[in-house]
Amino acid sequence: MTHPEFDAIVIGAGSVGNPTACFLAWEGLRVLVLDELPSSGQGQNKAAIGGVRATHSDPAKIRLGQQSLEVFAGWKSATGIDIGWKKGGYCFPAFDEHVESTLQKLLPIQKSFHLNIDWVGVEGIRRVVTGINPEGLRGGTYSPDDGQVSPLRASESFTNEAVRHHAEYRYREPVTSLLMEDHAVIGVKTDRGEYRAPVVINAAGAHATRICQMAGLDIPVRPESHEAGISAPVQEFLAPLVVDLRPGPEGKTINFYFGQDSDGQVIFCYTPATPFSGENRTSTFEFMPIAAARLVNLIPRLRNLTIRRVWRGLYPMTPDGAPVVGKAPNVEGLLLGIGMCGQGFMLGPGVGKNLASLVLHGTPAMDPEVFDQLSPARDLYGGGKESLR
Ligand SMILES: Cc1cc2nc3c(=O)[nH]c(=O)nc-3n(C[C@H](O)[C@H](O)[C@H](O)COP(=O)(O)OP(=O)(O)OC[C@H]3O[C@@H](n4cnc5c(N)ncnc54)[C@H](O)[C@@H]3O)c2cc1C
Structure with missing residues (x-):
């Protein structure tokens, strides 16, 4: 069965997928979020202990951390909801x-x-x-x-905000393949049907590599x-x-x-x-x-x-310990917000801000040169970085 079209499809209702869906829905886009688990935040989001910081060792993570902290610290005044920010x-x-x-x-x-x-x-x-x-x-x-934030309260609140702005969440519905036309992703297929959108966002956490493989990409997230x-x-x-x-x-x-x-x-x-x-x-x-x-x-x-x-x-985990965020190399219509290592909860809203900006404006929400350090096209095995993961 083919379902109505969406402006964006997010694979994964987790630390990255939920804020991304929320920011897109806030902008009035018709967003679909699909997750294989029974409710939101049930992947690794709920495993996090909730530490959030911008004090990283490389520029891209510092900027993502700063953007995330703005969201976490300002969440209560923006929405009225207490997500346990301390x-x-x-x-x-x-x-x-x-x-x-x-x-x-x-x-x-x-x-x-x-x-x-x-x-x-x-x-x-x-x-x-x-x-x-x-x-x-x-x-x-x-x-x-x-500081610190409650991962459970945060994922619930991002989800509620997204839904309040008409995002649709479908649970227990794993994405089994990507719909492709030439070298472009035009939607997803699940065990219940097909959904089309000009943009699909891979935020599938520990299973992100499988989604990449569906588009013929080999991006190692272990x-x-x-x-x-x-x-x-x-x-x-x-x-x-x-x-x-x-x-x-x-x-x-x-x-x-x-x-x-x-x-x-x-x-x-x-x-x-x-x-x-x-x-x-x-x-x-x-x-x-x-x-x-x-x-x-x-x-x-x-x-x-x-x-x-x-x-x-x-x-x-990624081989170089840094997230992979941005447009998928050589595949149109696919964005990646994956490989968050031990910091996906604290980086999630920052990643979401940049993914939403790529969808809406075609550019990231930070200095593009700094953002490039997260590029899916980089040499992930470059290694040797000193990182406090
Ligand atoms: C013990 C522990 C402590 C941690 N503490 C912190 C911390 O203090 N601070 C911090 O920032 N991070 C922490 N982390 C790391 C953090 O939990 C992860 O980096 C983060 O949750 C990853 O976010 P994600 O959105 O990539 O993945 P997830 O939150 O796991 O979301 C991915 C979602 O995709 C769904 N999915 C996967 N494949 C499919 C498919 N085919 N179809 C549909 N849905 C699919 C999954 O069900 C899941 O819900 C900790 C992790 C652990 C284990």
């Missing part, structure tokens, strides 16, 4: 010389984009991260304008599995999201990060040094003992925290 900042404490110099080397580029971030001495970090274990602490960076946990609420004591870059005593983890959300729950996650490739989402028995030791070592007063639940989700 402007508590980000703090990267340093306990060794290597981390200290890595963080300090990033400051000039971060400051050149007017980011509010600085090196703070030991006493400053102790003031910002209440109860931090000062043993070996050398100082750290602090960026007070970053799922990598990461675990997280959340505590029962406790009295507010911690403003920033804290990123501890030390390897743990077990030598297996890097990038342990945690914060206290706007409901008082402590939420935490780490990046294993040896990545778990694939889609396995069964919680491991290793995670909680490692995470608990890291947490208590860093903030000893958390030793009595009650953990409510743990979960495991996927980072949609």
Whole structure:
């Protein structure tokens, strides 16, 4: 069955797809969003712990982060809806010389984009991260304008806004192929029918490569599995999201990060040094003992925290650790907002702004030269970037 035509079709109601659909619907476009899962935000969006920052290490991600923060921070005044925005900042404490110099080397580029971030001495970090274990602490960076948002509330609110502006959402409806005419995408096919639009946006997260393959493109986005946990609420004591870059005593983890959300729950996650490739989402028995030791070592007063639940989700990884955003190479009518790695929630609204601008005006919503760093046509295996993912 052929359905009515749309101005744009978004594949994936996730961290990228929902804000993209919302911004397009706000502009009066007839938008269709298709997702294979039963409701919005049920892919990796709900796995995120909700850290949002602009203080990245490369220009394109900095700009996307700035655009996202504008959306998150202004959401309540724009729509009246509370998405759990907490402007508590980000703090990267340093306990060794290597981390200290890595963080300090990033400051000039971060400051050149007017980011509010600085090196703070030991006493400053102790003031910002209440109860931090000062043993070996050398100082750290602090960026007070970053923060946290609830991924569940945000995806619900982006979806509701899109629907209020007449976007149509269809769930449990996987896209099985793209409708092509010559080298142009003219719509999508699902198990229930065909839908046509001059623009199709691939925001399919961990499954984005499959959608690219439907257009004959080979763009590698590989799922990598990461675990997280959340505590029962406790009295507010911690403003920033804290990123501890030390390897743990077990030598297996890097990038342990945690914060206290706007409901008082402590939420935490780490990046294993040896990545778990694939889609396995069964919680491991290793995670909680490692995470608990890291947490208590860093903030000893958390030793009595009650953990409510743990979960495991996927980072949609690219070989160079940066997202792939823009017009698909050599295929008309297909835009990509994929490969978000460990930062798709915080970059989602920025990516959505740029995709919407490409649809509406043919140009991105930032300096095109900076945007080009995300280009789907770039050499994804160029590698060697220093990135705090
Ligand atoms: C433990 C953990 C903690 C994290 N913490 C953070 C954090 O603090 N901050 C941050 O920014 N990021 C964080 N992330 C990363 C973040 O969750 C992801 O980068 C982000 O959700 C990816 O967004 P996406 O829109 O690309 O994918 P998703 O949100 O997964 O959306 C993709 C959607 O596409 C749908 N789809 C796929 N294929 C098809 C198809 N064929 N047809 C129809 N629908 C399809 C899926 O069902 C899904 O709903 C974390 C991830 C994990 C696992």
